[in-house]
Amino acid sequence: MAKRRVILEMGTGNDLHGGDYTKAAVRAVNDAIHHSSLTMLRTLDVDTGTMEVHVTVGVQNPDAVDLDAVKAALPVGQISVTAVKGGLDVADPEADDKAVIASAAVEVRLELP
Numbered sequence: 001m002a003k004r005r006v007i008l009e010m011g012t013g014n015d016l017h018g019g020d021y022t023k024a025a026v027r028a029v030n031d032a033i034h035h036s037s038l039t040m041l042r043t044l045d046v047d048t049g050t051m052e053v054h055v056t057v058g059v060q061n062p063d064a065v066d067l068d069a070v071k072a073a074l075p076v077g078q079i080s081v082t083a084v085k086g087g088l089d090v091a092d093p094e095a096d097d098k099a100v101i102a103s104a105a106v107e108v109r110l111e112l113p
Helices: 021-033 039-043 067-072
Strands: 003-015 052-059 078-085 088-092 097-111
Touching (some): 021 052, 021 067, 021 097
Parallel strands (some): 052 078
Antiparallel strands (some): 052 097, 088 097
């Protein structure tokens, strides 16, 4: 049986100083998952180890994201993470600094009848 998406949560995160794409990405994932209480999983007696969790993070420099660090921000599931071009960099030329803004989508898939 194919797994079907049952949850989609979105979040944003930032690193205001230092231009750390991973920090912004982890904060975006934390923002997304802290909007949810997955009581449905308990109600349906779902083994959370069997659910697929896929995260897509958008930042201006996807290659600079430590995907393992983002993966570690999620508490359960079979987790995969992809970083794509997105988000926003806000330059501060006077301070030779930038703020990094990341967006995240967290999808949960379950086997359903």
